[in-house]
Amino acid sequence: MERLPYGALYLHVPFCAQRCGYCAFATEAARPDDPRLDAYVEGLVHDIRAAAHERLLGRVETLYIGGGTPSFLGPRRLVSLVYALSLSVPLGPDTEFTLEANPESLAPTLVRDLYALGVNRFSLGAQSLVDEELRALGRRHTAADTRRALAAALERTGNVSLDLMCGIPLQDRGSWKASLDEACASGVPHVSVYPLSIEDGTPFARAVAAGRQEGPDEDGQAQMMLDANELLEAAGLARYEVASFARPGLECRHNIAYWTGVPYLGLGRGAAGMREDPRTGERQRLLDGRVVERLDPAQAALEDVMLGMRMCRGVPAGLLQRAVGHNPRLAAAFAEMEGLGLVESDGRRYRPTSRGWLLGNEVYRRIWDAAEDGAVRGPAQQVPEGAPVRAPARRTAGDP
Ligand code: SF4
Helix, strand or coil: CCCCCCCEEEEEECEECCCCCCCCCCCEECCCCCHHHHHHHHHHHHHHHHHHHCCCCCCCCEEEEEECCHHHHHHHHHHHHHHHHHHHCCCCCCCEEEEEECHHHCCHHHHHHHHHHCCCEEEEEEECCCHHHHHHHCCCCCHHHHHHHHHHHHHHCCCEEEEEEECCCCCCHHHHHHHHHHHHHHCCCEEEEEECCCCCCCHHHHHHHCCCCCCCCHHHHHHHHHHHHHHHHHCCCEEEECCEEECCCCCCHHHHHHHCCCCEEEECCCCEEEEECCCCCCEEEEECCEEEEEECHHHHHHHHHHHHCCECCCEEHHHHHHHHHHCCHHHHHHHHHHHCCCEEECCCEEEECHHHHHCHHHHHHHHHHHHHHCCCCCCCCCCCCCCCCCCCCCCCCCCC
16 A cells, blocks of 8 residues: 555553553553563664654654653653654654653653653643542642643743643532633643543442442533633633643644544554555554554545544535535535534634534534435544544543
């Protein structure tokens, strides 16, 4: 298969200091001196060098090391990994290079050394700035750890993202707003917010099933997401995606690559990738280097529309027309959504309205239903958010 070059590179680090009670991601607990960590990094370095030899990395514009907890690897392993990347990917001033980190393992010296090698963006898994909520989640760090790590990262790069979670046990609207207010006051230019969800097989799921813990209050979480929208927008962080807010120009370009059909290479255990054949238009989804799904051009166009509609800027009219060419029912679905105030258009782009944001699942369902009724059997409705491991998942950039 003739391939387009990759525009984005993702490296997965499937290790953490411990498993959080709510986590269903592809990661495992390890000790810092576990020899498997050294072997894993050596394997990644080998894969990076091999991909460079195959000339797959010459047009990579965004890199993302995610997990798991990449910062848990520690300075020696991370420096070796990032050094290998710096030799293999043309890192220019415009390349976006993100490292996910947990606050307890992002020391100022680590920030300094990685920045020197090309890392220019840090995504911190803060989740909350209230200690009792962090304890309820089973996180290892404290709010003070987050403040220290955030200050170090902001001082070095200015391009930092915080993940915050709503619906945490013991959290109420007041404490949620306190976390948001503190994030805004810190000057962090990117925040991702997301509701706690109870995933099968996790300690949280068992606790809820046994009646030892309440499940999330979805109405309450919806209100908290509205609170986040209000406070973050007021602080100058514009919403550009379902769960992502940023100062203009500091949106996560790596995530935008996933949502705009840019081919990406995923390296590491359980990492997903996507590539396209420019001759046939076939899109392939990969997991651990193996093709796990093939999308024909009609399915790929539909996927591009679905992913594009999760962003505020929506999709260009030309892209929608291409999808309509494969599946004429989509035209009626979009006209109907415009009539219902879910979607708006200026003739050049179609984008979700505020009502469309609030009823996001309704928008996706209508697009999906149109595809199922029509000629196209659409791709899986799951959409990648952030790290393309756990392919694809609900998350945005940053540590879970
Ligand atoms: S939530 Fe993050 S830090 Fe916790 S176990 Fe999962 S990947 Fe690791």
